[in-house]
Amino acid sequence: MSLEDTVPQSIKAKLKVKHGVSLSEVEECFSNREKGFLEDTREQHKTNPATKWFIAETDYARKLKVVFIEFxxxxxxxxxYAPNEKEIEIYNKYA
Incomplete structure (x- = not known):
């Protein structure tokens, strides 16, 4: 999977500037994922199709929370971005 051509420049900039995350790290997380996806059911985050997320490590063991919509x-x-402890607990419990 290559995200380079499908991710808008605004998202690429947000990842780099705000979170210090590269697209290659996100792709590594998709490849290294060991558990399933969770759905974001919070009202302010509802989308159609549903927003999903997961936590996985990059090839260099950096944990990231990846949020996406699957078409x-x-x-x-x-x-x-780097997940907080609460997000890690939720993912480990429900994924």
Whole structure:
């Protein structure tokens, strides 16, 4: 999977500037994921199709929370950042 051509420049900039995350790290997380996806059911984050997320490590063991929307023909990346302890607990419990 290559996100380079599908991720808007605004999201790329947000990842780099705000979160210090590269697209290659996000792709590594998709490849290294060991558990399933969780759905974001919070009212202010509801989308159609549903917003999903997961936590995985990059090839260099950096944990990231990856948030995206899955369409039949593509993935729309919303954000990726270092998860907090609460997010890690939720993911480990429900994924």
């Amino acid at each position: 039949p023909d593509r993935i729309e990346l919303k954000t990726a």
